[in-house]
Amino acid sequence: NVAHGLAWSFYLGYLRLVLPYLETSIAEFRATHRAGGPNWGRGSKKLFILIPLNANITHKLEEEDENICFYDNLPNKEIDRAGVRGRVYKHSVYKVLDEHGKAHVFVGEYATPLLTLYNMSQESSAGFGESERRHQVLLFYRTLQDILEHSLDCRNRYRLILLNDEHDDDPHFLSKAILRHLQQQE
Amino acid sequence: NVAHGLAWSFYLGYLRLVLPYLETSIAEFRATHRAGGPNWGRGSKKLFILIPLNANITHKLEEEDENICFYDNLPNKEIDRAGVRGRVYKHSVYKVLDEHGKAHVFVGEYATPLLTLYNMSQESSAGFGESERRHQVLLFYRTLQDILEHSLDCRNRYRLILLNDEHDDDPHFLSKAILRHLQQQE
Numbered sequence: 001n002v003a004h005g006l007a008w009s010f011y012l013g014y015l016r017l018v019l020p021y022l023e024t025s026i027a028e029f030r031a032t033h034r035a036g037g038p039n040w041g042r043g044s045k046k047l048f049i050l051i052p053l054n055a056n057i058t059h060k061l062e063e064e065d066e067n068i069c070f071y072d073n074l075p076n077k078e079i080d081r082a083g084v085r086g087r088v089y090k091h092s093v094y095k096v097l098d099e100h101g102k103a104h105v106f107v108g109e110y111a112t113p114l115l116t117l118y119n120m121s122q123e124s125s126a127g128f129g130e131s132e133r134r135h136q137v138l139l140f141y142r143t144l145q146d147i148l149e150h151s152l153d154c155r156n157r158y159r160l161i162l163l164n165d166e167h168d169d170d171p172h173f174l175s176k177a178i179l180r181h182l183q184q185q186e
Numbered sequence: 187n188v189a190h191g192l193a194w195s196f197y198l199g200y201l202r203l204v205l206p207y208l209e210t211s212i213a214e215f216r217a218t219h220r221a222g223g224p225n226w227g228r229g230s231k232k233l234f235i236l237i238p239l240n241a242n243i244t245h246k247l248e249e250e251d252e253n254i255c256f257y258d259n260l261p262n263k264e265i266d267r268a269g270v271r272g273r274v275y276k277h278s279v280y281k282v283l284d285e286h287g288k289a290h291v292f293v294g295e296y297a298t299p300l301l302t303l304y305n306m307s308q309e310s311s312a313g314f315g316e317s318e319r320r321h322q323v324l325l326f327y328r329t330l331q332d333i334l335e336h337s338l339d340c341r342n343r344y345r346l347i348l349l350n351d352e353h354d355d356d357p358h359f360l361s362k363a364i365l366r367h368l369q370q371q372e
C-alpha cells in the first residue's frame with residue numbers, strides 16, 4: 001500500500017523535522033514584515049496541509065484561486081540530512097481575501113507525496129491506475145491523520161485540509177476552504 | 187510494499203527533477219572552485235547514491251570514514267513545488283583520499299528514503315520491524331535500479347552504490363567502495 005509508506009515518509013522525513021520550528025519562523029517573519037502587514041489571526045500559526053482528493057496539485061496556489069496570492073517565504077531552515085550538508089526546508093506564506101475583501105495570512109502547501117501518487121498513476125510500470133488513486137489519497141489522509149494525532153512533535157502545529165474536488169467548478173473553492181479553517185480557529 | 191512506493195517517490199519527486207541539472211551545476215562549481223582543485227576525473231559527473239543494506243544512515247559522510255571530507259555544496263537549484271515557492275534542491279561535494287593519499291572528488295549522498303525505512307522499523311505502529319527492513323532495502327534498490335535504467339532523464343547521471351554492512355568493521359569501507367566506483371569510470 002503505497003499511501004501508507006508515503007504518509008510515514010511525509011511525517012518522518014518532513015513534518016516531524018520542521019513543525020517544531022514553525023512558530024519561531026513565523027515570529028521571525030512577522031518581525032521583518034511589519035509594515036502594513038495583513039491580519040495573521042490565531043489560525044495561521046499552523047501549517048495548512050492541503051490534500052485534494054483527486055491528487056491534482058498545482059505548484060503555485062495563486063493559480064488555483066484569484067483570491068490567493070503569494071506573500072513571501074518563511075526564513076530557511078538548514079538541516080544536515082543523509083549526506084546533504086545544510087539541506088534547506090522552507091514554507092511559503094500566502095494572503096487570502098475573504099468575501100469582504102479583507103486579507104488574511106496563512107502558511108500553506110499541498111502534501112507533496114500526492115504528486116508521487118498522481119505521477120505513479122500515470123506510469124503504467126508503477127503498478128496502479130487512476131481508479132486506485134482516489135482510494136490511495138484517502139488512505140494517505142487517514143494514515144497521516146492517525147500518525148499526527150499521536151505525535152508530540154507535531155501537536156497543534158498543523159491543519160489537514162481535505163479538498164473534495166466535486167466543487168472544482170467554483171473558482172474560489174480553495175480560498176473558501178482555507179478561510180473556513182482560519183475562521184474556525186479564531 | 188513500502189519500498190516500492192519509496193523508490194518511485196525518490197525517482198518522481200527527486201532524481202527525475204534534479205539529475206538533468208547535475209552536469210551544469212558541476213560545471214558551475216568547478217568554475218568557482220579552480221584554485222588547487224583536487225582531481226575530478228570522469229566518474230564524478232554522476233550523483234553517487236549510497237544504499238547501505240542495514241539502512242543505517244549518518245547525516246555527515248565524513249563521520250563514517252576519515253578518508254572522506256566535506257568540500258562544498260553545489261549551487262542551489264530552486265523549483266516551485268506543490269505550493270512551496272522556490273523549494274531548494276542541492277547536493278554536497280566530497281573529497282576522498284585514495285591509498286596513495288591523493289584526493290579525488292565526488293558528488294554523493296545516501297538515498298534519503300532509507301531513513302524512512304529505518305525509522306518505520308523503529309515505530310511499532312508503522313507496521314514492519316527490523317527483520318523485514320533488510321528485505322525492504324533490497325526491494326528499494328532493485329525497484330530503483332529498474333526505474334532508473336528505463337529513464338531517459340536520468341541515464342548516465344547516477345551511480346547506485348549498494349553497501350554491504352558485513353564490512354562495517356573496516357574504518358575505510360565507505361571510501362574504498364566509492365574509490366572503486368570512481369576508478370571504474372576512468
Ligand SMILES: Nc1nc(=O)c2ncn([C@@H]3O[C@@H]4COP(=O)(O)O[C@H]5[C@@H](O)[C@H](n6cnc7c(N)ncnc76)O[C@@H]5COP(=O)(O)O[C@@H]3[C@@H]4O)c2[nH]1
Nearest residue numbers: 009010013014088089090112113195196199200275298299
Ligand atoms: N537528498 C534529497 N534531497 C532533497 O532535496 C529531496 N527532496 C526530496 N527528496 C526525497 O525524494 C522523495 C520524494 O520527495 P517528495 O518531495 O515527494 O516527498 C517529501 C516531501 O513530501 C516532504 N519534504 C521533504 N523535504 C521537503 C521540503 N524541503 N519541502 C517540502 N516538503 C518536503 O517529505 C517527503 C519525504 O522527504 P525525504 O524523506 O527527504 O525524501 C524525499 C522522498 O523520498 C530529497 N532527497
